[in-house]
Every structure is written in structure tokens, then in C-alpha cells.
Amino acid sequence: MENQRGKGLSFAKRIYMPRIVGLGIGCLSVYAALYPLPMPNWVWVLLIFNGFVWPHIAYQLSTRSSFPYQAERRNLLYDSVLGGFWAATMQFNPLPTVTILAMMAMNNVAAGGKRLLIRGALAQLGGVLISWMLFGPGFVNHASTAQIYACLPMLTLYPLAVGMVCYRLAIKLSEHKRALSALSRIDSLTGLLNHGSWKDLLHIKFHKCRQQQAQATIALIDVDHFKSINDSYGHIVGDAVLRQLSSDLRRNLRENDLAGRYGGDEFCVILPSRSLHQAAEVMERLREVFSNYRHSEVPQLRVSLSIGLAAFHPRFDDAATWLNEADKALYRAKNTGRNKIASAEPTQDYPVAKLA
Incomplete structure (x- = not known):
């Protein structure tokens, strides 16, 4: 009324x-x-x-x-x-x-x-x-x-x-x-781009890279053992973890970097004009910052990130191929111990010691 x-x-x-x-x-x-x-x-x-x-x-x-x-x-x-x-x-x-x-x-x-x-x-x-x-x-x-x-x-x-x-x-x-x-383009919980909007921008960036022969790197980010956080401490704490990650992303990315929530505890970032090595440095900084997060009501909570990187390559047929390479890298990071960064090329992995 x-x-x-x-x-x-x-x-x-x-x-x-x-x-x-x-x-x-x-x-x-x-x-x-x-x-x-x-x-x-x-x-x-x-x-x-x-x-x-x-x-x-x-x-x-x-x-x-x-x-x-x-x-x-x-x-x-x-x-x-x-x-x-x-x-x-x-x-x-x-x-x-x-x-x-x-x-x-x-x-x-x-x-x-x-x-x-x-x-x-x-x-x-x-x-x-x-x-x-x-x-x-x-x-x-x-x-x-x-x-x-x-x-x-x-x-x-x-x-x-x-x-x-x-x-x-x-x-x-x-x-x-x-x-x-x-x-309609924003995820209500994190304030980042939602899944659909981020994928739309990925297609645009893919074609721009192909036309201008420009550099860009995709990062897929996963909160390690996020389901256990929800199960052990509740969804309110889990939501706080996701909001913290989105806040850390905004502080550590440039204005023209495009961050979104891909779904659940998975986040995605497009880093224009960044090589694989430069993107790894940015993501390593993010990983370290996020690992220092402490929840006031759950001081024993420890969080970490697994991250997969894929640089644009002219051989990619479409944006989905590019994204799939980053997804493969993310799963390799998760399957080889988590709390680490892996690239789409095995020789470019960036292992990091696990948190205690």
C-alpha cells in the first residue's frame, strides 16, 4: 500500500x-x-x-x-x-x-x-x-x-x-x-556480475581478442570445501565467506577486470591485457588475502581457494573452448591438493603450500 x-x-x-x-x-x-x-x-x-x-x-x-x-x-x-x-x-x-x-x-x-x-x-x-x-x-x-x-x-x-x-x-x-x-545483471548476494551476464561479456571479450589479437586471461575460482563450511557452520557463515571473497576481488582487481559469480561457490574473472603469468600474480595475491579471513563468530574457520587459469589463444574455436580450458585447470588445482593455482598448461602450474 x-x-x-x-x-x-x-x-x-x-x-x-x-x-x-x-x-x-x-x-x-x-x-x-x-x-x-x-x-x-x-x-x-x-x-x-x-x-x-x-x-x-x-x-x-x-x-x-x-x-x-x-x-x-x-x-x-x-x-x-x-x-x-x-x-x-x-x-x-x-x-x-x-x-x-x-x-x-x-x-x-x-x-x-x-x-x-x-x-x-x-x-x-x-x-x-x-x-x-x-x-x-x-x-x-x-x-x-x-x-x-x-x-x-x-x-x-x-x-x-x-x-x-x-x-x-x-x-x-x-x-x-x-x-x-x-x-538484472548483478548477483544479489555478492554484488558481482551474475552467471549469464559474465558469460555474455566473455563472448564479447573473446571476439575482441580474436579481432585485435589482444591478450586476456580467464580465472575460475573455487572456495575449497565450501559445502563443509555450510554444513558445519550454517549458510549465514557460508554467505559471509562468499561476500568476503567478492569484496577481496573488487579490491584486488582493476576497474576493467570483469568478476562474476559463476554459481554456488565458484567465481570467474576476465583479466583483459594480462598474460598467464601476470594473471597468476594477481590471483596469488587474492589467494593470500583471502586465506587471512576470519569470521568473528567462528574464529576456528579457515578458508582457501583453488584457481584455474587459461590465457586466450587464437586456436580456440569459441568462448566456450576458452572457458573449458580454465575449468580443466581449476579441476587440476582441486585434484592435486587444493589451495593452489593451476594454469591450462601443465608446465605453468603455480603450486602453493597447503594451509595448516
């Missing part, structure tokens, strides 16, 4: 300024059409109220409501009733009538689509009937020069105000879309 109220308040705020502009300058069009007609004083008071007081009352009604969105849609129907009333009261003077009713129809379509357009048209008809009950039907088939000029601000300024609101809304929607796109 709180979320719906927030959206409703945003809706009311978007309409507030266009209503001030539209009713304020619309009042000028109606005044020019009514001036030649014999009208009682209360009509002029109502016109001033509608043009300059009602926009602020409508805003207060919607923002103070428990359901601002619904309250604002009611306000739009009140606008339509008054629009129909003024159209009939000025005896359907062609230009002012078309101007006012068209602008209100634009408002209703923008705010609620076809459904609100139809409801708004019915509300306008209700306003027409109220006017006819008070003053009787009447029709004027021409507009004076003064009335034409009085409609010009409504025809120019109000669409500009609505256009600005639509533009700002489009900017906000674009920002939300970018934010949602970013969230």
Missing part, C-alpha cells in the same frame, strides 16, 4: 503544474467567450475559482488522500465536468470550445488512456447538461478576433507544459530501465 501511495503522489505531482497552467490560461479563453453574454456574478466567481483556486485544492485532495492515484483521477473527472459546463455556458463558441475540450481530452488520454478518455467525455456531457439546466441550450457559430487571440496561449503554452512533463517522465523511465537492467 505504501508503494502504491508513493506512485500516486508522484502522479499527482506530475499533474499539478500542467493543471495550474492549463486552467489559468484556459480561464482567459472562457472569459473572452463569456464576456459578450449576459452572465450572473456567480459565474465569474466560479470561473476565477476554477482557474486559479481549484488546481491547489485538487492537489491537496490528492496528496492527503490514502489513495492519491484514485483521488487524482477523480480530480480529472471534475475538470471534465467543469470543461463541459464552460463549453455549454459559452454556447459552444467554436474555437474556445474545441480548444478547452481537446486539451482536456489530451489530459485524460495521457493520464488514463482510452478508459479515462471515455469517462471524461461522459463527465463533460454531464457538465453540459448542468449548464443547460441553468441557462438553457444556446449556440454561437463564430468566434471574434479577440476570442481567437485569447485561445492562442492555451494552444501554445499548455501543450508545452504537458510536453515538459512527458519529457521528464521519459527521462525517469529511462533511468529506471537502466537501473533495472543493472540489477
Whole structure:
């Protein structure tokens, strides 16, 4: 409910300024059409109220409501009733009538689509009937020069105000879309790229390396005996270990290195412009930093990493082949004692003594 109220308040705020502009300058069009007609004083008071007081009352009604969105849609129907009333009261003077009713129809379509357009048209008809009950039907088939000029601000300024609101809304929607796109690419636990996003970037980097004959190395990282950590200390501790590894990755990688959570306790990194040896140095630093992690509630916990490396090679058919080489290296590191780094080429292994 709180979320719906927030959206409703945003809706009311978007309409507030266009209503001030539209009713304020619309009042000028109606005044020019009514001036030649014999009208009682209360009509002029109502016109001033509608043009300059009602926009602020409508805003207060919607923002103070428990359901601002619904309250604002009611306000739009009140606008339509008054629009129909003024159209009939000025005896359907062609230009002012078309101007006012068209602008209100634009408002209703923008705010609620076809459904609100139809409801708004019915509300306008209700306003027409109220006017006819008070003053009787009447029709004027021409507009004076003064009335034409009085409609010009409504025809120019109000669409500009609505256009600005639509533009700002489009900017906000674009920002939300970018934010949602970013969230869809991020692993919620670690804040790193998720599996799908990382693999997409791997394909891009693979083709870039092939086209530009550039260097790059993949690192696949596995937390040793992670299942035992979960089984022995619980998933909360296990999640803390994964968050620590992601934090260590961010601190030890360059800005253009691409780190992601590959799945479970397995992480992956693309290191552009890094040779196999350079990547091994980076991963060794990470391995040492991570091995010093201590959990405040489980001081006896010790963690370590097994890491597999594979440098890009032109002989690879596709990104999957490249990744498979890193995966083979990772399994060799795990199968030969863990807590070590292994490369895709057996002669380039980097063994490290096991932690006590």
C-alpha cells in the first residue's frame, strides 16, 4: 500500500503544474467567450475559482488522500465536468470550445488512456447538461478576433507544459530501465556480475581478442570445501565467506577486470591485457588475502581457494573452448591438493603450500 501511495503522489505531482497552467490560461479563453453574454456574478466567481483556486485544492485532495492515484483521477473527472459546463455556458463558441475540450481530452488520454478518455467525455456531457439546466441550450457559430487571440496561449503554452512533463517522465523511465537492467545483471548476494551476464561479456571479450589479437586471461575460482563450511557452520557463515571473497576481488582487481559469480561457490574473472603469468600474480595475491579471513563468530574457520587459469589463444574455436580450458585447470588445482593455482598448461602450474 505504501508503494502504491508513493506512485500516486508522484502522479499527482506530475499533474499539478500542467493543471495550474492549463486552467489559468484556459480561464482567459472562457472569459473572452463569456464576456459578450449576459452572465450572473456567480459565474465569474466560479470561473476565477476554477482557474486559479481549484488546481491547489485538487492537489491537496490528492496528496492527503490514502489513495492519491484514485483521488487524482477523480480530480480529472471534475475538470471534465467543469470543461463541459464552460463549453455549454459559452454556447459552444467554436474555437474556445474545441480548444478547452481537446486539451482536456489530451489530459485524460495521457493520464488514463482510452478508459479515462471515455469517462471524461461522459463527465463533460454531464457538465453540459448542468449548464443547460441553468441557462438553457444556446449556440454561437463564430468566434471574434479577440476570442481567437485569447485561445492562442492555451494552444501554445499548455501543450508545452504537458510536453515538459512527458519529457521528464521519459527521462525517469529511462533511468529506471537502466537501473533495472543493472540489477538484472548483478548477483544479489555478492554484488558481482551474475552467471549469464559474465558469460555474455566473455563472448564479447573473446571476439575482441580474436579481432585485435589482444591478450586476456580467464580465472575460475573455487572456495575449497565450501559445502563443509555450510554444513558445519550454517549458510549465514557460508554467505559471509562468499561476500568476503567478492569484496577481496573488487579490491584486488582493476576497474576493467570483469568478476562474476559463476554459481554456488565458484567465481570467474576476465583479466583483459594480462598474460598467464601476470594473471597468476594477481590471483596469488587474492589467494593470500583471502586465506587471512576470519569470521568473528567462528574464529576456528579457515578458508582457501583453488584457481584455474587459461590465457586466450587464437586456436580456440569459441568462448566456450576458452572457458573449458580454465575449468580443466581449476579441476587440476582441486585434484592435486587444493589451495593452489593451476594454469591450462601443465608446465605453468603455480603450486602453493597447503594451509595448516
